[in-house]
Amino acid sequence: xxxxxxxxxxxxxxxxxxxxxxxxxxxxxxxxFESFAAAEAGAPPxxxxxxxxxxxxxxxxxxxxxxxxxxxxxxxxxxxDAGMSRVFDLGGHVGIKYYAFxxxxxxxxxxxxxxxxxxxxxxxxxxxxVRREATAQLSFTTNYEDASGCDVLYAxxxxxxxxxxxxxxxxxxxxxxxxxxxxxxxxxxxxxxxxLNSIGFAVCPYRIQHDEELWADLRNAGYKRRDAWRNVxxxxxxxxxxxxxxxxxxxxxxxxxx
Numbered sequence: 001x002x003x004x005x006x007x008x009x010x011x012x013x014x015x016x017x018x019x020x021x022x023x024x025x026x027x028x029x030x031x032x033f034e035s036f037a038a039a040e041a042g043a044p045p046x047x048x049x050x051x052x053x054x055x056x057x058x059x060x061x062x063x064x065x066x067x068x069x070x071x072x073x074x075x076x077x078x079x080x081d082a083g084m085s086r087v088f089d090l091g092g093h094v095g096i097k098y099y100a101f102x103x104x105x106x107x108x109x110x111x112x113x114x115x116x117x118x119x120x121x122x123x124x125x126x127x128x129x130v131r132r133e134a135t136a137q138l139s140f141t142t143n144y145e146d147a148s149g150c151d152v153l154y155a156x157x158x159x160x161x162x163x164x165x166x167x168x169x170x171x172x173x174x175x176x177x178x179x180x181x182x183x184x185x186x187x188x189x190x191x192x193x194x195x196l197n198s199i200g201f202a203v204c205p206y207r208i209q210h211d212e213e214l215w216a217d218l219r220n221a222g223y224k225r226r227d228a229w230r231n232v233x234x235x236x237x238x239x240x241x242x243x244x245x246x247x248x249x250x251x252x253x254x255x256x257x258x
Contacts, residue, residue: 013240021046023198029206029238033194036163039205048202051093051161052118063099068231068249072097072156072183075227075253077105079179084151088177089115090169091158094125095138111137116144144169153177157184157249160207161197167217176256180223183251184231187211190246195238208238208247215252223254 011019020030021044033039043049065073076087085108089097092115115125115138122140129138147153147169159166159182170176186208197206215225231249238244 011239016239020196020198024200026198027236028198029195029236029244030198031196032238032241032244033196033205036194036205036207039194039196040163043196043203043205047198050118050202050204051199052120063096063103065100065104068184068234069097069100069156071227071229071231071251072154072181073101073105075179075181076101076152076154079152079181080105080108080111084178085110085112086149086151087111087113088147088150088153089113090144090147090153090155091117091161092154092156093117093121094128095134095140097154097156098134098138099132107137113138114146114150115140116142116146118142145172145174147177148173149175150177152179152181154181155183155185160186160209161204162207163205165207165209165217166214167221170221176222178256180218180254181251184234184249185209185214185251186236186247187214187250188243188247190243193238193241193243193247195241208236211250218252218254222257224257226253226255228252 017030020028031039031042033042040049092098095113095115098113098115115122117125117140119142122142125140129135186206188208188210190210192210192213193208195206195208197204218225229251231251234249236247236249238247
């Protein structure tokens with residue numbers, strides 16, 4: 001009891017760096033870089049870089065629905081009710097949200113849910129889909145351009161890990177999605193910050209995009225906003241970086257105009 005009442009000594013930058021490198025289960029961030037590529041180049045050599053690890057994909061698989069999932073779940077449910085049956089899950093890991101949401105949301109028989117992720121994760125996702133007898137609806141790809149012609153492009157907590165912005169992905173598609181639903185996307189009210197994120201088994205370059213820039217990217221791509229929200233209660237902070245206490249997680253639903 002006494003220990004909880006004692007003032008805590010603030011971590012120094014070197015203390016925090018050790019905590020970052022030893023991290024196993026916290027969502028930690030470190031450093032500020034000029035670009036996504038610079039952040040990747042600045043990753044510590046003692047850790048693996050990126051999510052592309054098939055063995056680790058099994059270990060971090062979870063079908064739990066978290067409180068911050070519900071705004072995205074709401075708009076996906078509305079989309080299916082409106083007859084939108086082709087979902088492209090950008091950065092959807094091994095199909096985490098597909099498995100989680102089907103417990104509370106009825107899936108139509110004609111649902112086709114495609115997950116796009118890195119090769120190691122896709123390998124594990126395909127194996128898991130066979131085990132869970134989900135291959136009739138769930139498929140996997142490593143190519144963003146397979147989103148062409150989908151009804152809903154869904155990205156939950158993934159845009160910040162991608163080397164390209166959502167505007168570049170949309171521009172590469174022959175046929176734009178009818179709807180874009182983003183959730184738990186890392187944004188900043190003043191500027192874009194490129195940093196490093198520890199995910200335990202690896203470190204990833206990470207983009208915290210200026211929020212107004214992200215909304216403008218979607219508008220300029222031909223989309224009109226239906227809804228936007230903050231994922232309140234999901235923390236994000238980049239210590240020892242100017243403005244590092246201001247990022248937050250957000251989501252939105254945008255529909256293709258016309």
